[in-house]
Amino acid sequence: NAGVMQNPRHLVRRRGQEARLRCSPMKGHSHVYWYRQLPEEGLKFMVYLQKENIIDESGMPKERFSAEFPKEGPSILRIQQVVRGDSAAYFCASSPREGSTNIQYFGAGTRLSVL
Amino acid sequence: SQQGEEDPQALSIQEGENATMNCSYKTSINNLQWYRQNSGRGLVHLILIRSNEREKHSGRLRVTLDTSKKSSSLLITASRAADTASYFCATGDSGYSTLTFGKGTMLLVSP
Numbered sequence: 001n002a003g004v005m006q007n008p009r010h011l012v013r014r015r016g017q018e019a020r021l022r023c024s025p026m027k028g029h030s031h032v033y034w035y036r037q038l039p040e041e042g043l044k045f046m047v048y049l050q051k052e053n054i055i056d057e058s059g060m061p062k063e064r065f066s067a068e069f070p071k072e073g074p075s076i077l078r079i080q081q082v083v084r085g086d087s088a089a090y091f092c093a094s095s096p097r098e099g100s101t102n103i104q105y106f107g108a109g110t111r112l113s114v115l
Numbered sequence: 116s117q118q119g120e121e122d123p124q125a126l127s128i129q130e131g132e133n134a135t136m137n138c139s140y141k142t143s144i145n146n147l148q149w150y151r152q153n154s155g156r157g158l159v160h161l162i163l164i165r166s167n168e169r170e171k172h173s174g175r176l177r178v179t180l181d182t183s184k185k186s187s188s189l190l191i192t193a194s195r196a197a198d199t200a201s202y203f204c205a206t207g208d209s210g211y212s213t214l215t216f217g218k219g220t221m222l223l224v225s226p
Contacts, residue, residue, distance in 0.1 A: 004157070033213065042203055042216040043158070056213060091157055103148070104214060106157035 002027065004094050005074075006107035013082050014115050021077040021110045025094030032075045033093045033104060034067060043091060049075060082114045121204055121220040129225055134191040136220040138204030139184075145207050147180055148214065149189050152201045161189075161202075194224045 005024040013019050025032050030051050035043040045059040049069035060067065064082075069075040079086055089111050093104035122137045138147070146165045150158040164171045164180045164187065171178045177190040191198055201221045205214040 006157075035216075040218075042218040045213050045215065048213050093158075103160045103163065104158075106150075106159070108157045 004092055004105050004107035006090075006092050006110050008110060009108065010111050010113070012113045012115065015083055016081050019079040019082050019086070019112055019114075021079075021090050021092075021112070022074045023077070023092030023094075023107060024074040025092075026096075026105050029094035029096050029105070031095045031097065031102075032069050033095075034075075034077050035091045035093065037089045037091060037109075039088075046077070079112075082112070084114050087112055087114045121202070121217045123220060124218070125221045125223070127223045127225065128194055130194060130196055132194055132224075134194050134198070134222055134224070136189045136202050136222070138187045138189070138217055140187075140204075140206050141185065142206075142208075144182075147178075147187050148205045148207065149176075149178060149187075150203045150205060150216075152203065152219070154200070158203065191222075194222075196224050196226050198222060199224045 004026055007022050011019055032049045034046040036046055037043050047060050047067045048056040051069055052071050064080045066078045089109045091106055091109045093106045095102040095104050120139050126134055128134055144166055146163055148163045149161045151161055152158045162173045162176055162178050164178050166182055169180060175192045180187045201219040203216050203219045205216045207214050
């Protein structure tokens with residue numbers, strides 16, 4: 001049973017380019033969460049999605065960032081016109097059902113570097 | 116602002132010693148979870164304690180929760196070099212799926 005798969009593991013972009021980060025949840029999980037982690041910091045919640053629905057995007061910057069979790073395929077976190085401040089590790093987690101008592105299973109992350 | 120704040124920020128001990136990490140939070144919670152993160156990796160769930168529980172054990176891990184003080188502690192007994200990692204507490208609100216993480220405690224266990 002494969003865990004949460006994120007790709008790519010490392011992504012390098014120049015300022016102004018677009019970054020697309022992918023996350024395939026664990027089999028049977030329909031809830032996906034995206035977090036951002038800056039060096040020496042904890043994880044900051046960005047967005048919570050269920051299949052085809054954004055449930056909570058209160059942690060997402062209002063501009064340039066978007067997320068989706070289509071009926072088929074992985075969840076995508078998209079960052080348009082990247083800036084140096086977007087450099088961070090982005091983690092995806094999944095859980096089988098809603099409710100905060102659910103354990104979240106994390107992927108290995110995508111490390112985005114903006115030059 | 117961060118819900119969970121771990122203390123200390125960093126802890127260095129010898130193998131065989133016990134390690135204690137603390138977490139404080141601000142608002143009411145439904146549960147509190149501890150996660151471990153090895154360098155360059157994702158987080159791994161360790162243990163969950165509900166708001167109506169005071170203590171929980173899992174192997175060499177012992178977690179306490181004091182809701183009156185809004186604090187929790189994670190004790191790792193008989194530590195090993197493989198326990199070297201960052202440890203994060205995360206709080207969950209009632210009926211809500213997202214977790215709020217602290218900044219973590221970096222634990223170094225020397226052989």
